[in-house]
Amino acid sequence: MARTGNKNIQAKLVLLGDMGTGKTSLVLRFVKGQFYDFQESTIGAAFFTQVLSLNEATIKFDIWDTAGQERYHSLAPMYYRGAAAAVVVYDITSMDSFERAKKWVQELQRQGNPNLLMILVANKADLETKREVENEKGEQYAKENGLLFFETSAKTAQNVNELFYEIAKNLAKAC
Ligand code: GDP
Numbered sequence: 001m002a003r004t005g006n007k008n009i010q011a012k013l014v015l016l017g018d019m020g021t022g023k024t025s026l027v028l029r030f031v032k033g034q035f036y037d038f039q040e041s042t043i044g045a046a047f048f049t050q051v052l053s054l055n056e057a058t059i060k061f062d063i064w065d066t067a068g069q070e071r072y073h074s075l076a077p078m079y080y081r082g083a084a085a086a087v088v089v090y091d092i093t094s095m096d097s098f099e100r101a102k103k104w105v106q107e108l109q110r111q112g113n114p115n116l117l118m119i120l121v122a123n124k125a126d127l128e129t130k131r132e133v134e135n136e137k138g139e140q141y142a143k144e145n146g147l148l149f150f151e152t153s154a155k156t157a158q159n160v161n162e163l164f165y166e167i168a169k170n171l172a173k174a175c
C-alpha cells in the first residue's frame with residue numbers, strides 16, 4: 001500500500017473526570033487490552049504511551065492519567081497544558097459524575113485552547129441495570145458543546161478501541 005504523505009503525530013491526551021468513573025481502566029483496556037477488577041482507584045501509573053497506525057498517519061499518544069488528584073476537583077493547569085485531546089469521563093450509574101464531567105468540560109473551555117479536541121465518555125455501559133444517566137443526555141450535552149461522544153465499557157471493551165481510533169482520526173485530520 002502506498003504510504004506517501006504519511007504523517008507522524010505525537011499527541012498528548014489527558015483524562016479528566018470524577019474518581020471511580022473508570023479513567024485508569026479505560027487506559028489500561030486500551031494500552032494493555034485488559035481489565036483489572038480489583039484495581040485501587042487512586043493507584044496507577046500516571047503516564048502511558050500507545051501508538052496507533054492509520055492509513056494517513058501514525059499517532060503516538062502520550063496519555064496522562066490522574067493519580068487521585070481529581071478527588072479535590074481540581075488539577076494543576078500543567079496537567080492539561082499542551083494537550084491535543086481531553087477525554088472527560090463519567091459513569092452512567094452516577095448522575096453526580098455526569099454533573100462533575102460538565103464542570104470539567106467548563107474548566108477546559110475556560111482554559112481557552114480552541115484546538116483542543118474534547119471527548120465526553122459515558123463509561124460502565126455494561127451496568128445497564130444501574131443506569132442513572134440516559135444515553136441521550138450525554139449525547140445531547142456533547143452535541144451542544146461540540147464534543148465527541150462515546151458510551152464505553154472498560155470491562156467488556158465495548159467501544160474502547162473505537163474511541164481512541166476516532167480521536168486519532170480527528171487529530172490526523174487537524175494536522
Ligand atoms: P478512575 O478513578 O476514574 O481511574 O477509575 P478506575 O479505573 O480506577 O475504576 C474505578 C472502579 O470502577 C474499579 O473498581 C473498576 O474496576 C471499575 N470499572 C471501571 N470501568 C468499568 C466498567 O466499564 N464497567 C464496570 N462494571 N466497572 C468498571
Ligand code: MG
Pocket residue numbers: 023024025041042043044065066067068
Ligand atoms: Mg485512576
